[in-house]
Every structure is written in structure tokens, then in C-alpha cells.
Amino acid sequence: MTTETAGDSAGDKIRCDACPVMCYIKPGAAGACDRYANQDGQLVRVDPHIVLQRTVSHGGRLVPFQASGDWDGRIVHQGDLFVTAIGAGTTYPDYKPAPFIVSSDVDGADMVTVVTEGIFSYCGVKVKIDTDRYLGPETATVRVEGEAIGHVTTSEYGSQMLSLGGVHHLTGGSKKEGRVTCDALMDLSNCKPVELTIDGGATVVVQAGRPPIVNGAKEERMRVGCGSATIGMFAKQWQGKVDEVVVVDDHITGVLSEHQAGKLLDIPSTGIKMKGRRSTPGRYFQVAQPGTGWGGTDISDPLSILGPFDAKTARPGMTVLMVSTTGEHAGYYVLDDTLRPIAQEMPAELQFSVERIQENCEPALCTVLFMAGAGGSLRAGVTDNPVRLTRSVKDALTRVTSGGAPVYVWPGGGITFMVDVTQMPAGAFGYVPTPAIVAPIEFTMKLSDYAALGGHMDYVQPLSSLKDVSRDIRQLPWPLKEQGA
Amino acid sequence: MIRPQIALFDDGRLHLQDGPIDLIIGADGSEADIRAAYQAAARRFTGLLDELCSELAELRKAADPAGSALQGVVAQRMHRAVARFAADTFITPMAAVAGAVAEEILSTMVQAAPLRRAYVNNGGDIALHLTGDASFSVGLMDRPDAQGVLRTMTIRAEDAVRGVATSGRHGRSFSLGIADAVTVLAHTAAQADAAATIIANAVDLPGHPAVIRQPACEIQPDSDLGDRLVTRGVGALRDNEIAEALSAGEARAQALVAAGLIEGAVLQLCGAMRIVGARQLDIVRPQLRAEAA
Numbered sequence A: 001m002t003t004e005t006a007g008d009s010a011g012d013k014i015r016c017d018a019c020p021v022m023c024y025i026k027p028g029a030a031g032a033c034d035r036y037a038n039q040d041g042q043l044v045r046v047d048p049h050i051v052l053q054r055t056v057s058h059g060g061r062l063v064p065f066q067a068s069g070d071w072d073g074r075i076v077h078q079g080d081l082f083v084t085a086i087g088a089g090t091t092y093p094d095y096k097p098a099p100f101i102v103s104s105d106v107d108g109a110d111m112v113t114v115v116t117e118g119i120f121s122y123c124g125v126k127v128k129i130d131t132d133r134y135l136g137p138e139t140a141t142v143r144v145e146g147e148a149i150g151h152v153t154t155s156e157y158g159s160q161m162l163s164l165g166g167v168h169h170l171t172g173g174s175k176k177e178g179r180v181t182c183d184a185l186m187d188l189s190n191c192k193p194v195e196l197t198i199d200g201g202a203t204v205v206v207q208a209g210r211p212p213i214v215n216g217a218k219e220e221r222m223r224v225g226c227g228s229a230t231i232g233m234f235a236k237q238w239q240g241k242v243d244e245v246v247v248v249d250d251h252i253t254g255v256l257s258e259h260q261a262g263k264l265l266d267i268p269s270t271g272i273k274m275k276g277r278r279s280t281p282g283r284y285f286q287v288a289q290p291g292t293g294w295g296g297t298d299i300s301d302p303l304s305i306l307g308p309f310d311a312k313t314a315r316p317g318m319t320v321l322m323v324s325t326t327g328e329h330a331g332y333y334v335l336d337d338t339l340r341p342i343a344q345e346m347p348a349e350l351q352f353s354v355e356r357i358q359e360n361c362e363p364a365l366c367t368v369l370f371m372a373g374a375g376g377s378l379r380a381g382v383t384d385n386p387v388r389l390t391r392s393v394k395d396a397l398t399r400v401t402s403g404g405a406p407v408y409v410w411p412g413g414g415i416t417f418m419v420d421v422t423q424m425p426a427g428a429f430g431y432v433p434t435p436a437i438v439a440p441i442e443f444t445m446k447l448s449d450y451a452a453l454g455g456h457m458d459y460v461q462p463l464s465s466l467k468d469v470s471r472d473i474r475q476l477p478w479p480l481k482e483q484g485a
Numbered sequence B: 001m002i003r004p005q006i007a008l009f010d011d012g013r014l015h016l017q018d019g020p021i022d023l024i025i026g027a028d029g030s031e032a033d034i035r036a037a038y039q040a041a042a043r044r045f046t047g048l049l050d051e052l053c054s055e056l057a058e059l060r061k062a063a064d065p066a067g068s069a070l071q072g073v074v075a076q077r078m079h080r081a082v083a084r085f086a087a088d089t090f091i092t093p094m095a096a097v098a099g100a101v102a103e104e105i106l107s108t109m110v111q112a113a114p115l116r117r118a119y120v121n122n123g124g125d126i127a128l129h130l131t132g133d134a135s136f137s138v139g140l141m142d143r144p145d146a147q148g149v150l151r152t153m154t155i156r157a158e159d160a161v162r163g164v165a166t167s168g169r170h171g172r173s174f175s176l177g178i179a180d181a182v183t184v185l186a187h188t189a190a191q192a193d194a195a196a197t198i199i200a201n202a203v204d205l206p207g208h209p210a211v212i213r214q215p216a217c218e219i220q221p222d223s224d225l226g227d228r229l230v231t232r233g234v235g236a237l238r239d240n241e242i243a244e245a246l247s248a249g250e251a252r253a254q255a256l257v258a259a260g261l262i263e264g265a266v267l268q269l270c271g272a273m274r275i276v277g278a279r280q281l282d283i284v285r286p287q288l289r290a291e292a293a
Helices: A053-057 A167-171 A175-189 A227-238 A260-264 A348-359 A376-380 A386-394 A447-452 A463-468 B031-045 B048-053 B073-086 B093-112 B189-202 B239-258
Strands: A007-010 A013-016 A036-039 A042-045 A081-083 A100-106 A109-120 A123-130 A141-144 A147-156 A159-165 A194-198 A203-206 A244-248 A253-255 A283-285 A319-324 A330-335 A341-344 A366-374 A399-402 A415-420 A430-432 A436-446 A460-462 A473-475 B005-008 B014-018 B021-028 B117-122 B125-130 B135-140 B151-156 B163-167 B181-186 B211-215 B229-234 B264-269 B272-277
Touching: A013 A036, A013 A042, A123 A175, A123 A203, A123 A436, A141 A175, A147 A167, A147 A175, A159 A167, A159 A175, A167 A175, A175 A194, A175 A366, A175 A430, A175 A436, A227 A244, A227 A253, A227 A260, A227 A283, A227 A348, A319 A348, A330 A348, A366 A436, A386 A415, A399 A415, B005 B031, B014 B031, B021 B031, B021 B093, B031 B093, B048 B073, B048 B093, B073 B093, B073 B189, B093 B117, B093 B125, B093 B163, B093 B189, B117 B135, B125 B135, B125 B151, B125 B189, B163 B189, B181 B189, B181 B239, B189 B239, B189 B264, B239 B264, B239 B272
Parallel strands: A100 A460, A244 A319
Antiparallel strands: A007 A013, A036 A042, A081 A473, A100 A109, A109 A436, A123 A159, A123 A366, A141 A147, A141 A194, A147 A159, A194 A203, A244 A253, A253 A283, A319 A330, A330 A341, A366 A415, A399 A436, A430 A436, B005 B014, B014 B021, B021 B117, B117 B125, B125 B163, B135 B151, B163 B181, B181 B264, B211 B229, B264 B272
């Protein structure tokens, strides 16, 4: 939600200058147009997404997303249309029918889309940050502007995971904590960058669909595998070209000559001594502290994780490649007469293998999944018997979308869903001062199924009747006719 | 934002919006004539709000039945529409603003090109143009905030009706009465608009404890209604109370029909309805789509 025009504040009232009527607008009220409103002393546009008493009391007759400025004779798009809930308004906490219940004829089947904007107190985002760099200990608090908004959760393959938001941060803490959490959730969901600081860890800038920026450094690539897996994948390519390879990884550092993959290729022992805790042959945990250096460790000199070579096995002239799991860091060493590794220029064929590792590392991204549960009152906006909607979703008779984007609905009770925010239209999320997040949610089903689950049949309106306002009407992101037809 | 907003829908209707004015326009005629009419509408619409706002202070004052110093053609039309009521009741020209704007745009379109029929719908206050055997089917809602058309009326060229307007406590403007909706048919849209306001105000139960009222200026500081009490909520009413309130409005509507100011009216309150009309309005309740499915 943005302030689109300057308000001349007079006490708690605002003078709106969006049009020559120049309404004085009291807090919580809208101007004569129902398009601009005073929210906490700020002039806001109410039509894209949001809810004030007045728009609610007017049955959600909002005009979202004006299609055009000066008229170029352009017409609203034709074809299979899908009306998203963005800007539909909501009737929470009244158990009124959802603002728009739209029927459209899809391949002869009467389909119904119940379009509403949910106000979610029970909601948050799950953030996946593609990096091996150390962001902070598990369960560490994640902060914005010093306020706790979530925590570090169990890391996933090549990625660090954060769990942000949730009802405890939104409404269970101080007023500022709730506001900051709400703002961060909305910004992350609207694909805006947010700077997060992790207690005992890093500062990371997260933006959905963009690389993470960890302590000011932009992450480029996601590792292809752990150090051990990388040995397994590339052992054959290294055979005969180098005597020893160490793939440095904060999780499992791999050593070619000791690794099962090396043994199978009859690669001889080199007398290398690794620091850290040996797991199985050629696989080492905790070779260093976690950090933002090589392979998610805190080291900048890879030799620091090696002990002295065993003189009984090692011999001068032996070659060693040390490389990180993403190929971003690499060094080539030759043992001198005292069996100390000395850095040398890397031969082209080894440089090629390092580049191959890089090539196999996908671009590092931040992904943000918005997760929320549709509560009883939201479901009551769809049907007079909320549990039947839940059952209908579970039985796959009803398709749930959020801003037109497909969602994953969790098994079990309620309608708890996750959606990739980058699949949703820009600016799909709003908030209410509760604080809580306003997100679009649509339920699509056959008209007959809608009637069967106790739908508000009196309020069903044909899609064509909606076109008296220029709404955000878009192509379906998926073929509707496959669903429940 | 860009003012005004102008857009054409794929079904051929034109949408004009500027500040609080929101028009849906339709026309029947040759393609070239429709285009000419729409272009004229868009041209006339541009700046119309500024024109009105230049006299806004005057338009928000109680109308003088003897006349006004208003300059703009739309402002003068607003005044004419309310002046007849101003002698015995408080009313400002703003009570007719929606209808008067609709009329202005429609007359511009009809002057620009020959049209078989056309309408300008300004948020439920509608100006109509009808020729020959043309007719319009006008949907009637139970309440302005309810979705879906529950009844329809047919208006033909031979009828005197060229304006339809709805007023009530759920609309964008405040109401002094408790009617859910009063829909008025009149010779002009501005006349229908003003009369709907007057009749909706008359549907009332003065002093009833279930009716919540609040000074208009407490809600909208610059409301033309000043500190007059406007209806904010209506609690449970008994059937005889609903009948009493409707009867008060019905009497007002009948007086306006007798005076030739309106052609007919439909009054609705808490699910009950009264129809007042010079001729029997043919009102049809269509099958709901859902029942047909």
C-alpha cells in the first residue's frame, strides 16, 4: 500500500488532493470517491487492496487496478478470464458473503470462483536462501530494525531456511514488534528487499527471486553437492590429472584419495591429514568454523584445514587441488621437498574441472513462500457451512489459488496453504493495522459443487457483470478446464 | 493518478471515472455514431469535475427555492432539480449531482450523433435516451450494497421516464431516513436523484431507539448535511414499524407523483417493498441463475 498523493494534514483529518473535491477525511474514513482514505493519518488508496470500515460497509464495491489512463480505445482483455481476489476487499469479521462470487462458463461447465481477500493473523513466510554461508545458529532470532520477526530453522540442501512472521510476532509481542513483522512480511511477499539480521550470525538482504546478499556480498551460486558428493561426481574427471583433491565444505569436506569413489578408481593414498572429525573414509565434519569463506566455512586459506602430510606416504612433487563446493574458491598446490604444499598456477585441465563445478551450481536465489491458514470467518464468506469448504478442498473438488497462483494446501485440518510469491501479481499483499496481512485467496469449483457445500448462491454473479469496473482480469496461470471438469 | 480515467470494455460500454464520479455508458446505433457519441462524452467529461468543484461551496448550501447564482450548466440543473423541494425541506443541490452529471453526458452524446438508445449510469443514478420502439430493462436491487439484480423493470420510449435513481442508507451518500433503497423513475435523472433522496429521507421512524444516528459532519467533515443526524445503523424492527416507516415514505412518493414530479417509485426496507406509480410498473423477479443450474 502506498501513499499516492500528498495529504494536507489538519489535526487528525487529512485533506485529500487527489481530485478537486478536496475532501477532508477523518481517520478510518474514506473520501467521497471511496478510493482514497485516511489510515492513521496517512492518505492511502483503498482500491488496490485494503479494508476500511466504509468500503466494507459498502459490500466491497471497490475499483481495483484501473486499466488505463488516457483512453487509447483499448478494450479489456477477452478470453478465458480469471478474476483474482486482489483488491476484492473483504468482509471480515462479518460473516457476510465474500465480496465477489463470480461464475464463469468454462467449457460448458458452470464454474464458480469465490474471490475474497483474507485477513491473516496466522501467517508468515518461509524463506529459502541458497547459500552455504553461515547465516546463524539454528533457532537464532531473526530481526528487522532490532525487532524479532522470526528465527533460523533447519537448513535444507544447499540452502539456509528462515521462518518469519507468525501470530506470536504479529500480535503476541510489543506493538512495534507487530508492526515491524507485518511490514517485513508484506514487503517480502510483495517481492521487495528486506534486510534481516540474525542473532550471532550474518546480516542478509532477502528479496524473492533475487540472489541473497550476505554481509554485503552477493551470493552467486548454489553448491552442486556437499564436499563428499562433489568428490563422487567428479572423481573420474580428476583421475590421472591430480594426486589429491579436497572439496572444502562446512558440512562434509571430501578427500579424493580416501573417499570410496577414489578407492574404486584405485587412486593411491597421499598421506594427507585433515583437521576436523572424520565421519566415514574421505568424509570430514567440522574442518573449520562456519562462516562466509570457502565452502561456507570461516577460512580464507584452505591450507589451514590440513595437518602435516604423512612422510611415510607423501612424496615431494605430489599435486593437490583444493576447491570449494561451488567452485568459487580453488587453489592448486605442489608438495615441496619438505612435503609442504606450495601454491602454483593451476593447470588448464584442472581449471576446467573447477569451472565444471561452477557450471553445475545453479544461481543462488532467495525464495519466499507465503503461508497462511484460512480461518472460519474467511471460509464462512464462501459458504454457510465452513467445514464443507475444507472437505471440498481436501477432496480436490475445489481449487485454491492465491492471486491466481497455484498453492500447496497442507494435509490435515483447516485450509493452510503455501504460495510462491513470485508467481503472484505485483502488490498482491496488503495489511490491516491489527496487524495482520491481507492476501488474496480464490476458491474455484463447479457451480453444482458450490451449491452442494452450502455456497451463497444468491450472490453468484456472472463474470460479464463484473466488467463494469476495470479490474485486474488476467489469463489463467493454469488450465481451469482440467480441474473438476 | 491520471484524471479522468477513460476505458472501453469489451462488451462496448464506456467507463469514465474522475474523483467520486464513476460513469458506465452504453449506446446503440451505428459503429461510427457510437464512437462519435463516446468521444463527445469523453471530451465533455474532461474538466467537468473541476467545473463543479469551482462552485462546490455554493452547491453544498441549502437550496433557495427562489433561484440561485450558480453559473455552470450542471450546477444550474442540480439547483432546478432540488428547488421544488426546498420550500418545505432542507435540501442542497448536491442531492442531484449524480443524476445531473449523467444527464449532461447523455445530452452531449445525443447531440453528437443519432442514437437508437443510450444510457449513462452514474453509480445507480441513470439517464436514459430512448427512440422508436426501443426499451431498457432496468435491474432493481434489494439493497444498494447487495450483489445481484433481483427484479427488473422495463422502460419504453413511449414512457415519460428518462431518469432512474436510487437512494438509501447503504449508498455512498448519507441518508436521513432508514430506507434500504428507494428507486425513483422520473422525467430526468437529476429529478429522479433529488426525489429519491427526499423519499428515502421520509422512510423513517423518528426517535426509534433501534436507529443509530450521527451528525454527518462527524463522519465527513465537509458534508453538505452539516450536523444533521444521518442514519448509521438500523437494529431489529417489528413488522408494524417497518410498515409505518414505509407508509411515511409512500405518502411522500404519492404526493410527488400527484405533483407530476416523478413517474413512480419503489421503496424497500428490511425485505418489505412498496410500489408507487402513475402506471403499474411491470416488475419481474427473474429466476436466479443458481436455481436454473
